[in-house]
Amino acid sequence: MFLFLSLLKKDFYLIGRSLGGIVSLFTLSVSVVFIFYTAIEVNEILSTRSIRGLKWAIIFILNFVIISQSLWEERESMGWEASLSFVSPTALYLSKSLTIWFCTILVNALLVLVLSVFFQNMSLDRYLGEWLFANLGSGCLVFLGVSLGVIAFESRLKEIIIPLLQLPFSIPLFLFGLEAENRYWLENGFYLPSVGLLFFFLLFYGTLGSVMVETLKNE
Template sequence: MFLKILKKEFLLIGRSLGGLVSLLSLSLCVLFIFYSAIEVNESLSARSVRGLKWAIIFLLNFILVGQSLWEERESGGWTASLAHTSAAYLYLAKCAVIWVCTNIVNAALILSFSVFFQSSEVSRFGGEWLFACLGSLSLVFLGVSLGLIAEESRLKEIVLPLLQVPFSIPLFLFGLEAEERFWLEPGFYWKSVLLLLFFSLFYGTMGGLFIEITKKES
């Protein structure tokens, strides 16, 4: 049953954005805008490039989560699936599928950064992708969790961005600083990784709490 739910989530992503190609195209468009406007005249610092990377990752996750929830609401997939499995399984399946898709785009995005920006190197691909994946995991948990709350509101399309942006600010502030410390400290700096894992655990637990709240209200 869980595999059928995963398949349904992949189909929703394909219907909402035309697959991973659309996500990658959007990422490259934003990247090229900053490259043509700034990088061709003045080389961006490594910190600025990472900040741009986190901004694009937030944009991708925000669009993907929002469109996936919209497609499921229009098709009534969430309500229909609840008759066969629990809301927790649906929540985990949606988060897992969106996270896998964004990680694929993140890999292509980081490789593109190494081509366009001088301060981004291919040799750092593993570390850059690691923090992109951890940041995406937190953003996916946050977006889907807040989407569950937005579904109970009359202004569904407005509530999600109003809630997601302020809740994402701590992740940007601490996550970007954690990644910066990771590259400055000698060896593998576990504290930076554990900090982002804490954010993922916090937002994932928050989603479980929201599921219980909506279950009681219904």
């Protein structure tokens, strides 16, 4: 447990050193929202579905940036190779994934708030639900991105392989996840199947990443 907490501390430090912390991520998300607001919303009110699509697109960009930079810092500092002498690859994978996910959860809280302020078809009454789906989507992207980053460690392509593989693996999440969120708001009460679908993606990508890192260890 003590070693795992040390890993979490190390990963938080790498995120802060590579991106300037959560503030930089929030600034990036606000910039993207402001661009779409000034380009579209001031002339034509976006539909709720379009705004949620924008939200998921921003979440994808934020996750890609923070994962790529954190893994770059990890490789440059040789932290991954050094940590393998003390803990298992799965523990390293889970530590980095949970750390990045925690940071994205904080940024998602601010992102949903900003979307509610800028866009008329977003309401603060739906804040918790919008934040829930944003966090589940972020979790899936984090587990996927970190596992692909581990593969990139063993490849000559390095960071290039992450966007090449992350985009096709993310398409099912966008297609089914966004539809599940829209279905959630069309139903009365708490629509469990929509949340369950994203939990399935979360477990699937998390398990897939664990298998990947263990396979690389055996090789």
